[in-house]
Amino acid sequence: MKNSEPLLPFYEFIATNVSVGIHAVDLSGKTIIYNTKMKEIEGFHFDELADRSIIEMFSFRQHESTLMRVLQTGKKEINVKQTYWNKNGHEITTINDTFPLYDGNKLIGAIEFARDITSLEKLVYQPLRRYGEPLTFDMITSDSESMQQVIANAKKAAAVKLPVLLIGESGTGKDLVAEGIHHAASTDPEAFVTLVSRRSAQSVLDKLQELLQDDKAYTFFFERIDFLSLDIQEQLLAVLQSLPQSKYMLIGSVGSDPIALIAEGKLSKSLYYFFATMAITIPNLTDRKEDILPFVDDYFSRHRERFASNVTDLAPDVQELFLQYDWPGNLKELELLLDEIVSFMTTESTVTSDLLPLHFRFKVQQQDATDREPEFFMFHQQNNVMPLDAYLREAESYYVQNVLNLYEGNITKAANALGMSRQNLQYRIRKIKKQ
Numbered sequence: 001m002k003n004s005e006p007l008l009p010f011y012e013f014i015a016t017n018v019s020v021g022i023h024a025v026d027l028s029g030k031t032i033i034y035n036t037k038m039k040e041i042e043g044f045h046f047d048e049l050a051d052r053s054i055i056e057m058f059s060f061r062q063h064e065s066t067l068m069r070v071l072q073t074g075k076k077e078i079n080v081k082q083t084y085w086n087k088n089g090h091e092i093t094t095i096n097d098t099f100p101l102y103d104g105n106k107l108i109g110a111i112e113f114a115r116d117i118t119s120l121e122k123l124v125y126q127p128l129r130r131y132g133e134p135l136t137f138d139m140i141t142s143d144s145e146s147m148q149q150v151i152a153n154a155k156k157a158a159a160v161k162l163p164v165l166l167i168g169e170s171g172t173g174k175d176l177v178a179e180g181i182h183h184a185a186s187t188d189p190e191a192f193v194t195l196v197s198r199r200s201a202q203s204v205l206d207k208l209q210e211l212l213q214d215d216k217a218y219t220f221f222f223e224r225i226d227f228l229s230l231d232i233q234e235q236l237l238a239v240l241q242s243l244p245q246s247k248y249m250l251i252g253s254v255g256s257d258p259i260a261l262i263a264e265g266k267l268s269k270s271l272y273y274f275f276a277t278m279a280i281t282i283p284n285l286t287d288r289k290e291d292i293l294p295f296v297d298d299y300f301s302r303h304r305e306r307f308a309s310n311v312t313d314l315a316p317d318v319q320e321l322f323l324q325y326d327w328p329g330n331l332k333e334l335e336l337l338l339d340e341i342v343s344f345m346t347t348e349s350t351v352t353s354d355l356l357p358l359h360f361r362f363k364v365q366q367q368d369a370t371d372r373e374p375e376f377f378m379f380h381q382q383n384n385v386m387p388l389d390a391y392l393r394e395a396e397s398y399y400v401q402n403v404l405n406l407y408e409g410n411i412t413k414a415a416n417a418l419g420m421s422r423q424n425l426q427y428r429i430r431k432i433k434k435q
Ligand SMILES: Nc1ncnc2c1ncn2[C@@H]1O[C@H](COP(=O)(O)OP(=O)(O)OP(=O)(O)O)[C@@H](O)[C@H]1O
Pocket: 091, 125, 126, 127, 128, 139, 140, 141, 142, 168, 169, 170, 171, 172, 173, 174, 175, 176, 177, 223, 224, 255, 295, 331, 332, 335
């Protein structure tokens, strides 16, 4: 390969600057190439991956399963869309092509190319919007008492036009409530601007400064301010404090309890006080299960209207499963699942259990992992053998749940006992919940 040596700097430059995530592994699953974009997508540092096999990293990585499968089958997998939550808890959507790598006839590894379409997905994934209509409170499913309270508070916030903080886990509907507030407070449907913190933090400030040059009474929605660094949060606060009161409607959102975020150093206390004139907490879907079936009905009616489809309802046993499941990804998870289900449907009008994707059935089963007997994890020849990564996920979930139970849910003590940091354990718990 002597002749290719002068090309190495070119290859390196390409790998570093290309806007596609690249991850290549050798036959043993060891990482050979992991480029800058892939690091950005997955929120990793190269040192964390350099010398480890995929199996060792199994609990952290989303892509390992495709790479493993391609190593096993020797067959490429093209255009696979994945939405997941990366190591930093950011929701990411990618489209992946994964190829086996051959030297002559000999398989030597696998390589994955991931196109990050998160921002695009956010733009195009607007299933609630009916042909450009503004998104108003009446379009938000709120059958539960707690959601009705959220809407009532959001209406008050729109009336007084003071800064608002929306608190809720990913997928609970913070974006919708923010937009509902805007349309209740303003007559200009075009003046709602979402400034997304999950990409480049500096771009939030730049975009804000740029828009402030217009003479428009914008509603600025600062989505997930807890994803901004403390330094940027302070800079943002300085800009916000200098704005004329009452001209702009200012809304911020955070993904969990702000007091805990402040204690963990992820949220500036002063920025919190600035936004929290009015704080609205949007509960998790599992705490307002009355919203599940009305949301499904509404989804089906929109689907019929838009795609002239036949889909009308869920079979009783599917309803049961939906009500039983915890929905860690909240309404977003339910919506993505419905998207997947209706894409399989042709002439059927009722969603029966055989139309449920395997991963969902598996997740419902996994929810009872804590009730499992230890014998489940012992290998019996007569048992069906499950794929290794599914088994490892089960085992991790079972072990972590039991250690948490042992320490009565105390994360610090459980993390100590498991020999890991609090953040690491919290990350794993989130991941287990989302599996
Ligand atoms: N109450 C609701 N009624 C109707 N649709 C909802 C409701 N809540 C959420 N959704 C749907 O769930 C999806 C996620 O909602 P949204 O983006 O507002 O969540 P979020 O809390 O802002 O999440 P993130 O923190 O990840 O941005 C949206 O596509 C929306 O259509």
